[in-house]
Amino acid sequence: MCHLNKAFALPAFPADLQVCTDQRSGEPLDTTKINLPILQHAEEHSQRAASEGACDHKGLRSQALSPPFASLDHTDRGRAADFSPRIQLLSADPRVLHPPHHLSSCDREFGRLCGGVEWARDFGGTLSTMAGRGRGQLTFSVEIVGIGKGENLPPSSVQPTPLFPPLDQKPVPLQAGEEAEYMLALKQEFRGAMKTLPFYIRPAAPKKDVERYSDKYQKIETSDNSLEWKPDWRRFPKELRVREKRPLRDKSPAVPKQPKQPRVDKEEIIRKLETLEQKEEEGSSDEEEGEKKKPEEEEVEGEEEYDEEEFEDETDYIMSYFENGEDFGGDSDDNIDEAIY
């Protein structure tokens, strides 16, 4: 069944050219899951016929109305039939579909049963099975949709349409005139004006890799977290308010933080204090847990970092990789920091 369906598998279509949608879920149809009744029962018949030999055309028809169809209820068939001609018609358009040339033995049987015999019946036998197979195993006569017999159809395409296809018709020129130009000027002015208004929010400047001395003297971009315009807070939810407490907090950033970091290096302390100062100036409010979490997280990270770092000498040498030859420090089990080799 699956190889039959692969014959009708659609190539990669551009996303918005979704011709077939599943009626039930509205999603693009996965053709591998199609339950085409005709193909299905033909498959079963072909398998049976392969063992029994060629079966009569009329016999096929009568058997067509037997169990395989009875097993399907009307809605299924109706639904399947809903998309089957569309798919088959897509296959009728050779520019769109490309039935593979190599078909398995099952398909050959199928072609003989449905394609060859039926087509021979419709076209008075002028259309050979080979031509029928070459056009894809269609279950209806393409004459209905207008493809004549033995006609040279354009070759089918196997790739998505090019990104900039050559246009047959040139596009109509744009409207020129005073009104169009004025609106153009208005549009560009509006865009420019919006960039200068306080509503244009720029993300915080990324932290530079190394702190530079000139940072102190250069003007940093707005590190202020509060809005530069004053909304009417009666019309806004209270939770959107960012409190600004710049003048109060300047005095005591360092004092409460010091006792928390007893063991850390001097440089660590200074760095932490600076970042915390900045954070205080940016105006985090006490009630917001989110604010608190960040400096706390940073502190925690700092402490973890500290734990990983070796204190004392700031050398590049890992302290635990100290091979003194003699039993230096090898007897003491207290210092867990050193790895024991």
Add this chain to the structure above:
Amino acid sequence: MTAQEVRLCGLLLQEHFGDVVEKVGTHLIRSGVLTLRALAHETKLALDLVKKSLCVLVQHGMCTFGPGRRGPAGPVEYRINCERILHMLRYPRYIYTAKSLYGDTGELIIEEILQRGQMTMSSTVKTVADRLTHNMPEGQSMDYSEVVSAFSRLVETHFLQRCPPMASAGSSSSGAVDTSLPVVTQPAEPESNPECYKLPYINLTGQGKRRRSSEDGEDDQRAAKKAKTDNSQCGDEGIYWQVNFLRFHLHFRDQAIISAVSCKLDQTSSEIVRTMLRMSEVTTPAHAAFTQALSANEIFRSLPSNYNIARPILDQYLTLLVDDPMEFVGKTGDSGGGMYVVNLHRALANLARATLESVVQERFGSRSARIFRLLLRKRHLEQKQVEDFAMVPAKEAKDMLYTLLSENLVQLQEVPKTPDYAPSRTFYLYTVNQLPTARLLLQHCYKTIGNLIERRLYETKENKRLLEKSQRIEAILASLQATGAETAQLTEVEEMITAPERQQLESLRHHINKLDSSENQVDETIFLLESYINSTQASR
């Protein structure tokens, strides 16, 4: 929200409000309704930035907030209004309309309010007066009263409306509600406020202030402080005004109908239709299918005085309009010399149909357009019938039909002769459904504008260095000219940009202008298709 709409909204937010608001906005569009915490967590942005972005979006009316699923005690939930973001495409058109109706003053009022989302009347008047004064020659300044009168006219014709007042949940009777953070709810419709179009009384006298470029900084601060203290004295605290987009859209719709009539028939008939629409402006509700019935006598009396047409000629024109296949005007009765209505929904449908036909014509040629029009009128046709009616040779007709089918502009309908849906015994009929095709084209339009914006951003980015250089040189030139430099110095500075660079800049400017005006034009198509689709939904 379709993928194309979301993409376009993202691009518009990025252009006007920056990357942060874009991120917050697109995430909120995709997720539907979210609380502040959830939004901050999912976008992985700093909480402060998220708050700022939400403030900006609420200020501009693009985001609404309300009590969450857990009732007034739970956290506030935010929802984005996608349509409102897409209206940003049409801002130049709104401003231009205000200019054509109410002059420069009206234009600046609408522009200010669009830039800031919502404003009080007093602050608008002051800002606009200052801007007008800035452009006037020395010694003149714009009086506040003129601006106030322009503002009042805009409000009277409903182009501006009050923002809906807040209903605080703190007044509810449930005592268990934690009143430390009262949830503020927004009512849905601004029109539900009975004072929607009532002008507040403000005592605002004075003139616009001219800003001197030399004392920029101090003056601004002083002016800002003054504005703050003045605000409280003006008497319209808490009354904010926003642009009434619906009214503008009705105006655009009327304009489209009038221009269609004048293209199809002649100037006089379009004047008659314009008169009819003007007379029924205030009496027709926004989503009505036709205007109020007007008698021929009334129309005759209300025609503009420079159109001296005799009464029988007017009757002939009306008969012509009624008989026209576009069905703009219909006759509903015979009293008063004949009762006539303008069929709004039908006119919109016809305009949308004309748009579809013209798209097919320009894309696929006039013969494909002939087939398309044929299918629109005759509904269902077989392959053979299409060839016969369209008078197109079989091979080409088949080719064209398949092209249209692959573009999904034409659909296939099967009609079985036998219950087993045997393909050889089924009719396959080609058909065109106007509404789904209009929706498809609308999505194409959104995608087009998205592509245009992206291409413009790409072009700007490619030539960023050159643009910055030219901006710096212009700044240098301006400062040199202000301090009175010699022409030799000026030419020297100008020559810093070489000739090929100048050419490159010129072509860049040309491309960007073209892309921008294309956006404006595609937006006109979008407006027509959207109005048509909304009209079909309203009538259901």
